[in-house]
Structure formats: C-alpha cells, structure tokens
Amino acid sequence: EAQVTQNPRYLITVTGKKLTVTCSQNMNHEYMSWYRQDPGLGLRQIYYSMNVEVTDKGDVPEGYKVSRKEKRNFPLILESPSPNQTSLYFCASSLLGTAYNEQFFGPGTRLTVL
Amino acid sequence: DQQVKQNSPSLSVQEGRISILNCDYTNSMFDYFLWYKKYPAEGPTFLISISSIKDKNEDGRFTVFLNKSAKHLSLHIVPSQPGDSAVYFCAASFYGGSQGNLIFGKGTKLSVKP
Numbered sequence: 001e002a003q004v005t006q007n008p009r010y011l012i013t014v015t016g017k018k019l020t021v022t023c024s025q026n027m028n029h030e031y032m033s034w035y036r037q038d039p040g041l042g043l044r045q046i047y048y049s050m051n052v053e054v055t056d057k058g059d060v061p062e063g064y065k066v067s068r069k070e071k072r073n074f075p076l077i078l079e080s081p082s083p084n085q086t087s088l089y090f091c092a093s094s095l096l097g098t099a100y101n102e103q104f105f106g107p108g109t110r111l112t113v114l
Numbered sequence: 115d116q117q118v119k120q121n122s123p124s125l126s127v128q129e130g131r132i133s134i135l136n137c138d139y140t141n142s143m144f145d146y147f148l149w150y151k152k153y154p155a156e157g158p159t160f161l162i163s164i165s166s167i168k169d170k171n172e173d174g175r176f177t178v179f180l181n182k183s184a185k186h187l188s189l190h191i192v193p194s195q196p197g198d199s200a201v202y203f204c205a206a207s208f209y210g211g212s213q214g215n216l217i218f219g220k221g222t223k224l225s226v227k228p
Contacts, residue, residue: 030214040123040220042219043158043203045215050214090157094214101148103216105157105158105159106157107155108157
C-alpha cells in the first residue's frame with residue numbers, strides 16, 4: 001500500500017530534550033516536506049527536500065533541522081524543543097515532474113513540549 | 115503576506131444542501147489549484163484539482179470553479195453529506211512540478227448537519 005508513515009504519532013517531552021520525528025514514504029517520491037498545523041494558522045511549511053541531500057527552508061524553519069540521506073526517509077529533528085513548538089506535524093511527499101503537485105500526507109505527529 | 119486565503123474559518127450546512135467553500139489567491143503565477151480534505155486525527159487527503167487553463171472541474175459530488183480574473187476559486191459539494199464534515203484546505207502551485215511546493219490556505223471547517 002502506497003503510504004507516508006510517521007513515528008511517533010504522539011509525543012510529550014520537556015523543553016530542551018532533543019527529539020526526532022521520522023517520516024518514510026514507499027512511493028519513490030523525490031519531493032518530501034514537513035508542515036506544522038496550528039489553530040487559526042493552517043498548514044505552514046517547515047522544510048522541504050527535492051531529492052537526496054537537497055533540502056531547503058520553508059516558511060517556519062527556526063528551531064528545526066532535517067536531513068535527506070535516503071530517498072524514502074526525511075526525519076525532522078528538534079535539537080532543543082521549546083513550548084512554542086507544541087503542534088501537529090505532518091510529513092508529505094510527491095512526485096516531481098508531473099503536471100501538478102499532489103502531495104500525499106502522513107497521519108500526523110502530535111507533539112507537546114512542556 | 116498570505117498568498118492563498120480562505121476567509122471563512124467555518125461553514126455550517128444542512129444535509130442535502132449545497133456547500134460552497136471559497137478561496138482567493140494573490141499570486142498570478144499560480145497555475146494549479148488543489149483542494150484537500152482533513153478529518154481529525156488524520157493527514158490531509160487530496161480531493162480535487164484544477165489547472166488554470168480550465169474554469170471548472172467536476173468529480174462526482176465535488177466541483178471546483180476557477181475565476182482567474184478575480185483570482186478566486188470555489189469548491190461546491192452537492193448534495194452535502196454528514197461525512198463531508200471536515201476541514202478543507204485550498205492550495206496553489208506552479209505548473210511543471212519542478213518546485214513541488216504547495217501554498218496552503220488556513221482552512222475552512224465544514225459542518226454538515228443531518
């Protein structure tokens with residue numbers, strides 16, 4: 001089954017404790033992206049990657065890191081989480097070179113930083 | 115500055131009636147538009163799209179209309195069903211897929227009452 005998976009689905013942590021949210025897709029997509037969803041703010045892009053070893057900042061990259069060492073994986077790293085990073089996070093992927101950019105989303109990771 | 119705007123945070127409709135969700139955009143370079151639906155505790159899923167060379171696209175109960183001169187698009191759901199209750203995101207992109215990025219609106223929460 002074609003899908004984007006994220007782990008963990010739920011995470012409660014404390015300020016300053018490094019964490020990683022994993023994202024994996026099995027559709028051989030070149031493009032992967034991370035979003036956060038906050039009430040009243042919709043989906044905001046954090047980082048994106050157009051291929052292995054190619055990453056770039058989205059609209060709200062501060063406090064986040066990403067890496068793209070393999071095509072299928074795109075982990076989101078919070079080196080020193082803060083309470084303002086409490087949010088719902090989505091990973092997405094899509095095929096490049098198509099006529100449109102339909103992105104496939106993972107189920108989301110709800111992060112709470114105390 | 116928001117490039118994709120959904121000015122109605124919520125909409126309530128009676129079952130069987132028409133739901134109309136609106137979206138405005140400011141960047142005239144956008145040439146492909148997508149609607150995503152999101153249920154609680156799930157990732158957004160693609161619903162329907164339209165290219166800027168068209169002014170209408172239909173898929174079952176869902177129709178998207180594009181008015182390029184007004185930089186406005188709308189999603190019509192006829193007839194509305196309780197299962198349509200979700201948050202709907204409008205998104206825009208540039209043709210060709212080389213960029214991959216989608217610009218999302220803040221979403222409209224649709225409630226369809228039985």
